[in-house]
Amino acid sequence: AQSVTQPDIHITVSEGASLELRCNYSYGATPYLFWYVQSPGQGLQLLLKYFSGDTLVQGIKGFEAEFKRSQSSFNLRKPSVHWSDAAEYFCAVAPGTGGSYIPTFGRGTSLIVHP
Amino acid sequence: DTGVSQNPRHKITKRGQNVTFRCDPISEHNRLYWYRQTLGQGPEFLTYFQNEAQLEKSRLLSDRFSAERPKGSFSTLEIQRTEQGDSAMYLCASRERGPTGDTGELFFGEGSRLTVL
Numbered sequence: 001a002q003s004v005t006q007p008d009i010h011i012t013v014s015e016g017a018s019l020e021l022r023c024n025y026s027y028g029a030t031p032y033l034f035w036y037v038q039s040p041g042q043g044l045q046l047l048l049k050y051f052s053g054d055t056l057v058q059g060i061k062g063f064e065a066e067f068k069r070s071q072s073s074f075n076l077r078k079p080s081v082h083w084s085d086a087a088e089y090f091c092a093v094a095p096g097t098g099g100s101y102i103p104t105f106g107r108g109t110s111l112i113v114h115p
Numbered sequence: 116d117t118g119v120s121q122n123p124r125h126k127i128t129k130r131g132q133n134v135t136f137r138c139d140p141i142s143e144h145n146r147l148y149w150y151r152q153t154l155g156q157g158p159e160f161l162t163y164f165q166n167e168a169q170l171e172k173s174r175l176l177s178d179r180f181s182a183e184r185p186k187g188s189f190s191t192l193e194i195q196r197t198e199q200g201d202s203a204m205y206l207c208a209s210r211e212r213g214p215t216g217d218t219g220e221l222f223f224g225e226g227s228r229l230t231v232l
Contacts (some may be wrong), residue, residue, distance in 0.1 A: 043119075043223035044208075044223040046221075090157050090158070102148070105157035106157050107156050107157045108157050
């Protein structure tokens with residue numbers, strides 16, 4: 001079974017600073033990987049996804065993520081954070097081959113943006 | 116289509132009462148998922164439908180929980196004899212089967228928040 005670790009519960013950055021949120025996964029084969037964002041009291045919105053091909057993927061709102069197979073990581077980055085980016089961010093993994101297609105989510109990283 | 120719709124958005128109930136949540140997925144999506152999210156945690160998988168067939172159930176889904184998806188359209192999640200530990204956000208998501216098989220992202224509704232007093 002797959003699993004996801006988001007080692008940082010909270011991240012605080014200043015507006016305009018760069019951001020990197022960490023995600024490590026455990027899965028035996030090539031996974032499908034996702035980053036979602038959740039604002040308070042809301043559902044989850046997809047930021048970006050990786051299925052295959054180029055390991056650097058671009059998403060909405062200026063976010064990007066890089067799949068590194070050797071490190072089992074899929075870290076989310078943004079060069080300049082805006083106050084509206086404050087939210088909860090979830091990394092998720094789904095099996096790329098075999099098994100039931102059930103995405104597993106990490107516990108999330110809460111992003112706090114200082115003015 | 117406006118996306119995945121869930122109702123009610125909020126439900127407050129007393130311990131021991133039954134509650135039911137409804138999810139209307141994106142119309143062309145034949146896969147439907149229920150997740151539960153408690154404060155400070157990520158979504159945890161509860162159950163999964165392909166059309167009207169319930170294909171997977173998590174061990175989190177106790178006997179007090181039942182989910183249905185009649186005719187492969189909307190789905191309901193019922194919790195009987197609610198307990199305070201059932202307080203959570205219940206999220207529904209749907210997806211379509213990709214052209215090469217199981218792939219694709221989940222599209223989430225805004226969730227149904229349950230508070231059990």
